[in-house]
Amino acid sequence: MTLLSVFTLLLFFIGQITVTQSGSVTSALGDSVTITCKTNPKVHEGTFHDLHWFQQRDGQIPKPLIQFSSQRVTGIPERFTGCGSHSDFTLTISGVQVEDAAVYYCQSKHYINSQAVFTVKKLVVDPPHHVGDVRPSLTVLPPSREELQQGKATLMCLANKGFPSDWSLSWKVDGSSSSSSISWEESRSPGVLQEDGLYSWSSTLRLPADQWKKVGSVSCEATQGSQTPLSETLRRDQCSQS
Structure with missing residues (x-):
């Protein structure tokens, strides 16, 4: 079974603002992965909650997935959904595909100094049933x-x-x-x-x-x-x- 693993790579502390994400999550191909993002204090709330998700595949620039907590960016597959409010947010990938292997960024904006705070998650493909090289x-x-x-x-x-x-x-x-x-x-x-x-x-x-x-x-x-x-x-x- 091919596994998709999510690992916490980085946590930023800027002044009194913290943004954290969940620990390791594992899902088989076709299943669902949920990544959480928790802020302290809560994000800036104007018309929408100011929390955004980005995806960065290997060798590419970050690509926006979800804006303002739940608004899917044009062209992003429906399997990517975001939700949450105040301080608690999630990005869910339903029916995980191999091409979803990437680094995922959670960006929050806070009223304090209008600072943008990033944390990082990485979704990687773990080849099944073997350790080391496989001869083609x-x-x-x-x-x-x-x-x-x-x-x-x-x-x-x-x-x-x-x-x-x-x-x-x-x-x-x-x-x-x-x-x-x-x-x-x-x-x-x-x-x-x-x-x-x-x-x-x-x-x-x-x-x-x-x-x-x-x-x-x-x-x-x-x-x-x-x-x-x-x-x-x-x-x-x-x-x-x-």
Whole structure:
């Protein structure tokens, strides 16, 4: 079961103003997570309660989710809801998704000096049923007959269900990563986080069809840190269209 864990990272004290959030909360995918935010003294109350929620995904700037305690920002999914008043507020994520992994900010504004006070929560994906690295499975797909007729050859390497995200894919042609007689191009897609908390990747090998006809075999190799490399080989004579 994939778990989503919320951890308290930071607590600010500014003068006599404090803002705190709940401790660790755990939820399975599809369940609900509720994050609490408690202020002392109560937030500034004009027409609305001056308490706001933000989400910051890895490598991105903070994005507003909820304004004035309960007003969902345009474009935010309905699974995000906020409520509360005075000093007690909550952010609830109903039907938690993998993409909800982020840092969550609670911002309150108080009448005392109109100070904005931030606290931080982090929602992280905890991959299930394993500790440490998971070796992905590799599949090498040959070029299509239609593409070969156009004078091109594209091979795909699919790496499925690995962990962590920094597995690297590379190619070897006839056992070598470079060749003076055959030239090719490689490209790699970034890792995609799956619902089970594991990652999938792909890499592409491109070369002219006439050079593909000279190839005996191609291998896709996956490496990560000190792990033993993982390799999958495709022989050209296995491909009926070649």
